[in-house]
Every structure is written in C-alpha cells, then in structure tokens.
Amino acid sequence: xxxxxxxxxxxxxxxxxxxxxxxxxxxxxxxxxxxxxxxxxxxxxxxxxxxxxxxxxxxxxxxxxxxxxxxxxxxxxxxxxxxxxxxxxxxxxxxxxxxxxxxxxxxxxxxxxxxxxxxxxxxxxxxxxxxxxxxxxxxxxxxxxxxxxxxxxxxxxxxxxxxxxxxxxxxxxxxxxxxxxxxxxxxxxxxxxxxxxxxxxxxxxxxxxxxxxxxxxxxxxxxxxxxxxxxxxxxxxxxxxxxxxxxxxxxxxxxxxxxxxxxxxxxxxxxxxxxxxxxxxxxxxxxxxxxxxxxxxxxxxxxxxxxxxxxxxxxxxxxxxxxxxxxxxxxxxxxxxxxxxxxxxxxxxxxxxxxxxxxxxxxxxxxxxxxxxxxxxxxxxxxxxxxxxxxxxxxxxxxxxxxxxxxxxxxxxxxxxxxxxxxxxxxxxxxxxxxxxxxxxxxxxxxxxxx
Ligand SMILES: [Zn+2]
Numbered sequence: 001x002x003x004x005x006x007x008x009x010x011x012x013x014x015x016x017x018x019x020x021x022x023x024x025x026x027x028x029x030x031x032x033x034x035x036x037x038x039x040x041x042x043x044x045x046x047x048x049x050x051x052x053x054x055x056x057x058x059x060x061x062x063x064x065x066x067x068x069x070x071x072x073x074x075x076x077x078x079x080x081x082x083x084x085x086x087x088x089x090x091x092x093x094x095x096x097x098x099x100x101x102x103x104x105x106x107x108x109x110x111x112x113x114x115x116x117x118x119x120x121x122x123x124x125x126x127x128x129x130x131x132x133x134x135x136x137x138x139x140x141x142x143x144x145x146x147x148x149x150x151x152x153x154x155x156x157x158x159x160x161x162x163x164x165x166x167x168x169x170x171x172x173x174x175x176x177x178x179x180x181x182x183x184x185x186x187x188x189x190x191x192x193x194x195x196x197x198x199x200x201x202x203x204x205x206x207x208x209x210x211x212x213x214x215x216x217x218x219x220x221x222x223x224x225x226x227x228x229x230x231x232x233x234x235x236x237x238x239x240x241x242x243x244x245x246x247x248x249x250x251x252x253x254x255x256x257x258x259x260x261x262x263x264x265x266x267x268x269x270x271x272x273x274x275x276x277x278x279x280x281x282x283x284x285x286x287x288x289x290x291x292x293x294x295x296x297x298x299x300x301x302x303x304x305x306x307x308x309x310x311x312x313x314x315x316x317x318x319x320x321x322x323x324x325x326x327x328x329x330x331x332x333x334x335x336x337x338x339x340x341x342x343x344x345x346x347x348x349x350x351x352x353x354x355x356x357x358x359x360x361x362x363x364x365x366x367x368x369x370x371x372x373x374x375x376x377x378x379x380x381x382x383x384x385x386x387x388x389x390x391x392x393x394x395x396x397x398x399x400x401x402x403x404x405x406x407x408x409x410x411x412x413x414x415x416x417x418x419x420x421x422x423x424x425x426x427x428x429x430x431x432x433x434x435x436x437x438x439x440x441x442x443x444x445x446x447x448x449x450x451x
Contacts, residue, residue, distance in 0.1 A: 001023065002040045004387070005039040005041070006019045008044065010048065011381065012367075019034055020034065020037055023426070023427045026386075026426060027425070028384055029381060029383055045391070045399070046390060047392060048366060048388065049115065049388045050112045050365065050369070051114070051318075052115065054117060054290045054318075056119055056120075056321065056322060057100060058089060058122060061088060061100050061448075062085065089174060091126070092447075094140050095443075097137055101140070101145070102147050103436055105149075106148035106150075112329075112423060113320075113328060114390075118153070118154050118155060128173030134186055135186060141154055142154055151386070152201070153202065154190055155229070158216065159177065161211055164210050187204055202228060203229040204220065204224050206232045214259070229265055231290070233269045233270060234269065234270060235268075235274060236272055253274055253282055263285065263286055263287060264371060265371065266287040267289075267317075268282070270289075274309075279314070280312050283309055286315065288368045290318070291306070291316055292320065294321075294325045294334055295319075295320070297338075306348065315371075316365075317368040317369035327416060329415065332361050332362075349361040358412045366380065389423075392411065398410050398414060399411075
C-alpha cells in the first residue's frame with residue numbers, strides 16, 4: 001500500500017488541493033480523500049495522463065526523414081509518403097519492430113501519454129507468410145509497451161485489399177488477411193496475449209473502407225458483440241472520398257452511417273473530409289473521431305471541421321499517428337490553431353458552461369481517448385483504477401505564480417514537454433533506460449541506411 005499526497009491535482013470537476021490517494025500493491029486506487037495522514041510520496045502539481053488514441057509504432061523509425069522533397073517533379077503528397085512508409089514496413093523483423101516500439105513508447109511517456117491505442121497491421125513476415133505465432137508482431141508491441149511502462153490497447157487491423165475492389169499490392173503483403181475467418185483467428189490469438197498482460201487491452205478494426213470488402217466490414221462489426229473499441233481510418237484524403245463515391249455510391253462516412261450502427265465504441269480516425277450532413281449525423285451517432293493534427297498537417301490531409309462538429313456535441317480524441325512529433329500539447333494546440341485560422345475566432349474549445357480552452361479540450365481528449373482504449377470512465381481518478389498521472393514542474397517560471405484557471409492553458413499553449421517532471425503509471429515513475437535507447441540506435445543505424 002502507498003499513500004500519495006497531492007498539493008494540487010486536476011480532477012474532472014476542477015483543481016483540488018491537499019488530496020490523498022491510497023493505492024494497493026498493484027498501483028490501483030483504493031481511497032481518495034482529504035483526510036491528513038502519513039504519506040509515502042508528495043506531489044506538488046499533477047494532471048491525468050494524455051491518451052494517445054492512434055499510433056503506428058514502426059513509423060517512428062522514419063520520423064523526420066520524409067521531408068526531403070523532389071524538385072522540378074510532380075508534387076510530393078500523401079501517396080509518395082506512403083511508398084517510403086511501405087519500404088520501411090517491408091524491412092522490419094520482429095526484434096527491430098520491438099526495439100522501435102519500446103523506444104517510441106518510452107518517449108510517449110516522457111511526453112505525458114499514459115495510454116496508447118496501437119493500430120497494428122504489420123502482421124506477417126517479409127515474404128508475406130504467417131509467423132508460427134500468427135500474432136507475433138502484436139505480441140512484440142505488447143512486450144514493448146510493458147518494457148517501456150505504458151498501457152497499450154492493441155488493435156490488430158483487418159487489411160484485405162489494395163484499394164476499392166483492387167487486389168493487394170506486392171508492397172502490402174505483410175498486412176493482408178485474405179478472409180474474415182483468418183482475421184478473426186488473429187483477433188482471438190491477440191486477445192489471449194493481451195489477457196495475459198496486465199498493461200494490455202484489445203480492440204478490433206478495419207484499415208479503411210478502401211482496404212476491406214463491404215461484406216467483411218459489416219461482418220467484422222457484427223463479430224464485435226462485446227463492443228471492443230472499433231477503429232477505422234476514414235476520409236483522410238480527398239482521392240479516397242472520390243473513389244468511394246465512384247465505387248460504392250456514397251461518401252465514406254455516409255457509407256459507415258448507413259451500413260454500421262455507429263455507436264460510442266466506434267472510433268473514426270481522421271474523418272477529415274465531411275459534408276454538413278456527415279458532421280451532424282456522425283455527432284448524433286455518439287461515435288468518436290480520433291484527430292491527429294500533426295500527422296494530418298504533415299501529410300497535407302486537410303483540417304478537420306471541429307468547430308462545426310462541436311456545435312453538434314461531437315466526441316473527439318487525439319492521436320500521434322506517424323509520430324513525426326510526440327507532444328500531446330502540440331497536437332491540441334495545432335488542432336485549436338487550425339480552427340482559429342479558418343474561422344478567424346479564438347474560442348474553439350468553449351462550450352455553453354465553460355470558456356476555459358484547456359480544461360474543455362483536455363476532457364474531450366481524455367474521456368474519448370479512454371473509450372478508444374476500451375475503457376468507459378466517469379472520472380479522471382477512480383477507485384479500482386490504476387493511479388496514472390503526470391507530475392508538472394510547479395516551479396517553472398510561467399507556472400509558479402499562475403492561478404488555477406490558467407495553469408493548464410499555460411502548459412498547453414505556452415510550454416513544451418519539458419514542463420513534465422515525471423509520468424507515473426500505477427503510482428510508479430517511468431524512465432527511459434539506457435538499454436532501450438541502445439537497442440533503438442542499433443536498429444535505426446541499419447534502417448536509416450536502408451531508406
Ligand atoms: Zn493511421
């Protein structure tokens with residue numbers, strides 16, 4: 001048992017002072033009160049951890065090296081970036097994948113993320129054959145998360161085709177499950193592995209409408225009777241929207257609204273290009289959108305129509321996706337500034353009851369991010385749940401004299417991750433170890449040469 005005293009801590013109802021949280025030996029919360037007692041740890045200033053609802057771990061190995069663009073040729077865009085990403089995917093073995101993911105996850109912790117939803121489709125070996133353990137790569141990702149200390153929700157992804165009614169390309173051979181039965185076997189095997197690890201949960205998902213046949217998309221949704229979080233990329237690129245209209249006679253989100261019973265366990269990643277009906281009906285369905293502003297900006301996807309979506313009370317969370325940058329502060333900031341720049345107003349995150357940008361956006365990110373992990377939560381800190389939080393440097397020159405109404409705003413709008421002193425999972429500090437970095441460097445040396 002351990003007792004933590006928080007001089008100030010952010011609850012969903014607002015900041016509280018002099019709070020005591022008691023945990024059991026597993027780091028789960030047993031009591032929350034303000035009754036003075038002997039303490040094992042005193043934390044001056046804390047907030048809950050950020051939720052990273054969309055990640056492709058292996059892409060971290062190419063962060064920063066996709067910015068050398070062709071000159072005097074056609075424009076560089078999402079599709080040329082995708083080729084570079086495929087080359088990387090074709091080259092990784094399970095050890096390399098694990099080393100990259102371990103480094104990535106430990107950097108996520110350093111940046112304040114306590115949970116990650118891993119959208120995982122690199123299932124097979126370099127020849128496109130199944131590993132003896134069909135969930136080998138997923139197991140490596142769970143093991144990476146465990147080693148780094150982060151909570152993971154593994155989402156093994158169904159990837160069947162190269163495009164609408166198009167067979168898979170050679171470059172996609174490591175991603176492909178030919179049938180839903182094959183894919184469901186992968187889900188069941190992955191579930192067993194996740195169940196055996198206390199840092200892991202499991203989700204289900206479709207890569208995108210272009211990557212799986214109509215019937216199998218519906219079948220996968222129906223297979224999910226336990227309502228695990230269901231993730232899908234959708235409407236990220238305009239070409240994809242046009243193709244969907246051409247081939248299936250509907251816009252992608254329109255098709256999902258018509259053919260799946262979208263509910264609050266559905267997580268639509270990006271959903272960048274929406275018309276006004278889609279915005280309204282998506283919000284009404286209570287499904288969630290996972291917005292990845294930095295990656296969407298980096299890939300030139302477009303700007304999610306958040307202002308309109310929020311008018312209809314739409315749910316959203318954030319994800320670092322390709323990991324070109326790992327700061328949740330920057331994700332939220334960029335999300336806001338995209339709206340400010342297009343609407344010419346500053347109040348993106350206000351609602352009927354509060355004008356506090358960071359408190360409002362943090363709530364959306366956190367509660368819907370938790371849903372993306374498969375956890376429906378009512379409070380930031382709850383009995384029986386792991387004590388996960390970020391310790392903030394309360395002595396920072398922009399923080400130490402700042403009133404409570406402005407602390408989180410100062411962190412999100414004016415500071416970077418250096419203001420985070422420590423990230424705690426189950427009441428324990430998580431640190432980068434030297435061996436994690438060395439393993440990553442050994443892999444990256446080879447990979448960056450190959451690219
Ligand atoms: Zn993605």
